[in-house]
Amino acid sequence: MSTGYSATEPDEGKAVAARPGVDLAKIAEGVRLILEGIGEDTEREGLRRTPDRVAEMYAELTAGMREDPTQHVSPLPGDKHDEMVIVRDIHVASLCEHHLAPFVGRCHIAYIPKGGRILGLSKLARLAETFARRLQVQERLTSEIADTLYDGLKPVGVMVVIEAEHTCMSLRGVKKTGALTITSALRGGFRTDSRTRAEAMSLIRGRE
Numbered sequence: 371m372s373t374g375y376s377a378t379e380p381d382e383g384k385a386v387a388a389r390p391g392v393d394l395a396k397i398a399e400g401v402r403l404i405l406e407g408i409g410e411d412t413e414r415e416g417l418r419r420t421p422d423r424v425a426e427m428y429a430e431l432t433a434g435m436r437e438d439p440t441q442h443v444s445p446l447p448g449d450k451h452d453e454m455v456i457v458r459d460i461h462v463a464s465l466c467e468h469h470l471a472p473f474v475g476r477c478h479i480a481y482i483p484k485g486g487r488i489l490g491l492s493k494l495a496r497l498a499e500t501f502a503r504r505l506q507v508q509e510r511l512t513s514e515i516a517d518t519l520y521d522g523l524k525p526v527g528v529m530v531v532i533e534a535e536h537t538c539m540s541l542r543g544v545k546k547t548g549a550l551t552i553t554s555a556l557r558g559g560f561r562t563d564s565r566t567r568a569e570a571m572s573l574i575r576g577r578e
């Protein structure tokens with residue numbers, strides 16, 4: 371019998387996996403209140419396990435709150451690369467803190483190393499993920515990634531661009547399906563040198 375968290379749904383009556391720092395029962399109770407509030411029958415077959423499922427989902431979507439993002443910013447030893455590094459199209463999925471609705475898109479991270487300090491490429495994706503798995507606004511998500519990378523790696527410069535679709539916009543209100551919100555954060559050399567900035571932007575845009 372597995373004791374770890376499983377992506378498959380727990381059986382009826384089986385205790386869900388513990389999530390340190392998260393009160394799953396409290397979230398489930400809140401979801402039950404939402405269901406009652408919209409006039410649903412919380413006992414009908416399709417909804418009986420919904421509060422527990424949603425509680426697990428919110429625990430997962432906010433897991434970054436309980437992680438230290440700086441753990442992903444440790445330079446690879448023995449490297450001496452000083453040219454611009456760009457990782458583009460990192461998938462990000464986050465929750466808008468105004469509506470608790472997902473926003474989903476792509477994150478592009480560029481930096482210019484100093485003193486040969488570079489990061490493993492997967493670390494950039496993990497850094498973005500740690501900040502995305504929190505209640506966010508896209509502007510803060512963008513600047514938190516940039517600041518943590520700039521402060522931790524001490525590179526010449528950092529640029530972070532995020533393009534995302536917000537379901538709180540596309541599902542309701544103005545219903546601008548497909549509209550992308552684009553945010554950027556520039557640090558160091560990317561802020562002061564327009565040619566460096568333009569080079570990074572053209573590499574990021576160099577896709578379909």
Ligand SMILES: [Zn+2]
Binds near residue numbers: 468469
């Ligand atoms: Zn929103």
